[in-house]
Amino acid sequence: MRKLLRRARSKADYTWFLAVREWPVLVSALGVLLGAITILPSAVGVAISVIALLLGTATFVRDFRNLRQRWSSHEFSLIAAPFPHEQLPPPAAYPDAAYSYLPNRGTALLSDEIDRTLRDRTFTVRLADEPYRLPPILRATAPHVLPIRARGRLLFNGPVVGLRTDPLPGSGEAEVVLHRARFFDFQCSNELCAMRITNRETGEDLDPRRRLLTDASGRIRPLTASILSDVVGISTLAFTTDGKLLLVGQSDRNTASPLLLAPSGSGSLEPRDLVDAEGTERPTLAEVLRTGMERELCEETGLSPETIASTELTGFARWMERGAKPEFFAVTHLSVSSTEVRDTAPRGAERLYSSDVTALEVDLPALSAELRAGTPILEAPSLPPVIRDVGSLPLLLALRAVGLFCQDAPR
Missing domain, CATH: 1.10.287 (Helix Hairpins)
Incomplete structure (x- = not known):
């Protein structure tokens, strides 16, 4: 039922x-x-x-x-080719930004300087008065796109939160602007960038990635100039007291990483993450992100909030195949051992998208040293083979971020 x-x-x-x-x-x-x-x-x-x-x-x-x-009049087809990152430079405002292409997973736009800023700088939060609305160009294609995205999947038009500003380096506090959106807005804006549109009569092709993601100079647009919903992705890696990493298997109904291994908690930021139990707005981006990450962690693993000792932000990326959507990463320390979480399982609606929870040994100091030496994450010898084979893009990026975070953290 x-x-x-x-x-x-x-x-x-x-x-x-x-x-x-x-x-x-x-x-x-x-x-x-x-x-x-x-x-x-x-x-x-x-x-x-x-x-x-x-x-x-x-x-x-x-x-x-x-x-x-x-x-x-138009044919919509999914683009199988990798994102053309070599042809589209990163935003000029992103310091030392570079692309990371992980075969069969996707492409991420990264900046180690932004990662450090995210951990060291305080970003206050302001929620935009008006929710996100699809602009006319996207409203026209929405009836075409959604049936393709929904085919064979269970999609719910739940409330989510998007990001309108970039967490850039600087001195002192800075404000980031969030906006309310719906999940179908994301499907009909960011996810449109995974499709090619062909006019059946003229044969003309339209690549939404270039039209929607780049500015007049041909660079990727910063979030401040984006017309997409840019729903915030959140992922955290949870480690038990005996050093095991919890991983969540994704079911075939998952829209982002079907049948791959995901981080311990992974999903989208929601409006309920913006306020505390009394309805008071959370003042900083770090608090909002940690709240959402810990919520996703509990939903996808079946853990109770009491088992969470702490959560620290580790990094930021933009997932290019998904319309350059923003992704944030963290590491969570649990107060329980892997033996105590052996029988946990996804809760509620997450059972539709997550299949099981496993605890895996990861040599984090060795991985950190390899990443520090410039070894790409997929080529790191200490990366467990199962993660190399079936790890999702968020999982691999989260491991990279926590590896470099361990490098920067005081010992």
């Missing part, structure tokens, strides 16, 4: 999202229905109702044909 209800909710979210954007067709259909049910047993009533029915039917047929033509 629980799975049936979740499928019904997913279908309802999907239908409502499309209905809001195609309301003229629904109004025409309603006119046809009203014309049909108001035919009265009198000559005048019959005549008026028949005329209304015919007019409503003609309008509905016209709108429906226009809708089908509009939906079928």
